[in-house]
Amino acid sequence: MSAQALQSRGLIKVTKRRRQWDAKLTDKGQLYLTTSVTGPRGAGGEVPGAAGTAVLSPHIHPVPRSRTTNYTDQLLEELAANNNHLVKAIESGPxxxxxxxxxxxxxQSGKIPRTQELRGKHTYHGYEIKLADIPAWRLAELTPITVRARLIRPHPVVAALQKHPQRMGLTESVYNRALRLIQALVTAVESKGYTTSLGPTPDTPPPRHRRQAAPHFTITAQDESIDVLVLQEQDHSKHAPTDKERADAEKHTWMRIPRFDYTPADRLRFILRGGTPHRGSEWADLDTRPLEDQLAEIAHEVALRSEAAEHSRHAHEQAQKTAQQNRENAYHLAHAAHTHAYRVQHLGTQTDAWHEAKRLAEFVTAVRDDAASLPPGQEKTEIEEWLAFAEAHLQQLTKAASAPKVPSPPHPNRADLEPYLATVMPSANRAQPRPQSQQDQRPSVHT
Structure with a gap:
């Protein structure tokens, strides 16, 4: 087989430079040598072929394999180089x-660390990609909660639910199991120091309002009340209208024929309300994971909401202390500013008194010189009386101006300090801070 034939089949690549021929094996040629060709290679790089033996150049050597593009490795490397945050431009085209x-x-590659998760979403600036740390509570290993096969020594909440005539709105097929699940849950949360109490347990609400029904019991964890509602799942099937329904719908325009029929299923759902959701707000029976296997998550969710409430309370108390300290500091600064302004004003008064004393002294001296040349009489007597009064007043002015001291202002009231408070503290911080309300979060469904 000739070199040209091998090259045409993609087994080698032949090049010519300065009258020197060179042939290199391609990936396909290397695979051909290892799998398709049998027998020893001849000297000088002979390769047996179907039509005989062809002598090739001794410069034959494998071409290095090109590295296959791995988008996952590229993405993780780029994230590591950009502080685990990327924003990719949204491309257009075919x-x-x-x-x-x-x-x-x-x-799905298994290359992301167990303690991190990859997130991506469309934003105004492009497609945002983050490699974020998973919260510690999601990595916690939970101890399963055992649900007994029989209800023995029921908890007071469970005993009260047993006596309720509506049987929690559950059918016989799931009622006893629901009680055993509740028994296991309240026992687990009370072992952590929490308390449980019976809810209103009203009559069974209509299907469309089942999730808004009053709770069956309440768990109180560190002043955080978490209501628990137990519902029976429902299967629905397409409704076949009856003749009477069709006739009534034709007769009354307001009447609507239902689209589906609902039948109780042998599945349960636990709904939690109150506090800040973490894992979720609803847990339901699954084919591969019944509620018995999810009770540990529900108990952990109660603990997480309790810890969040405690953290929020401490943060609110700290914010109040900080605001109070800021107000006290502001009042101290305002008081100092008021004292300084008072003393500056008093200094101006002293300066005016000094200038006034200096002018009055010159005037008294001039009057005294004029009075010295007057003959005795009524006019001179009146001038001398005036000079005695002026000299006494001048002595007081001179004493006040020549012996200055720092004055102590009177104790200011709120109105006196208000102009200075406006410069050292924003008006929003001068009022008593109110606790921030928790942002409403839409409960997630854990199924």
Whole structure:
């Protein structure tokens, strides 16, 4: 087989430079040597072929394999170089990069650390990608909660639920199991120091309002009340209208024929209300994971909401202390500013008195010189009386101006300090701070 034939089959690549021929094996040629060719290679690089033996150049050597592009490795390397945060431009054209698909592949690659998670979303600036740390509570190993096969020594809450005539709105097929699940849950949370109390347990609400029904019991954890509602799942099937329903719908325009029929299922759902959700707000029976296997998560959710409430309370107390300290500091600064302004004003008064004494002394001297040349009489007597009064007043002015001291202002009231408070503290901080309300969070469904 000739070199040209081998090159045409993609087995080698032949090059010529300065009258020197060189042949290099391609990946396909290397695979051919290892799998398709049998027998020893001849000297000088002979390769047996189907039509005989061809002598090739002794310079034959394998071409280095090109590294296969791995988008997951590239993405993780780029994230590491950019502080685990990227914003990719949204491309247009026939073959744009599907970042959502690449993130999904990276999540399934097993290359992301166990304590981190890859997030991606569309934003105004492009597609945002983050490699974020997973909260510690999501990595916690939970101890399973045992649910007994029989209800023995029921908890007071469970005993009260047993006596309720509506049977919690559950059918016989799931009622006893619901009581055993509640028994296991309240026992687990009370072992952590929490308390439980019976809810209103009203009559069974209509299907469309089941999730808004009053709770069956309440768990109180460090002043945080978490209501628990137990519901029975429902299966629905397409409703077949009856003749009477059709006739009534034709007769009354306001009447609507239901689209589905609902039948109680042998599945349960626990709904938690109150506090800040972490893992979720609803847990339901699954084919591969019944509620018995999820009770530990529900108990952990109660603990997480309790800890969040405690943290919020401490943060609010600290904010109040900080605000109070800021107000006290502001009042101290305002008081000092008021004292300084008072003393500056008094200094101006002293300066005016000094100038006034200096002018009055010159005037008294001039009057005295004029009075010295007057003959005795009524006019001179009146001038001398005036000079005695002026000299006494001048002595007081001179004494006040020549012996200055720092004055102590009177104790200021709120109105006196208000102009100075406006310069050292914003008006929003001068009022008593109110506790910030928790942001409403839409409960998530854990199924």
């Amino acid at each position: 073959h744009p990069v599907n970042w959502a698909s690449r993130i999904s592949a990276a999540r």
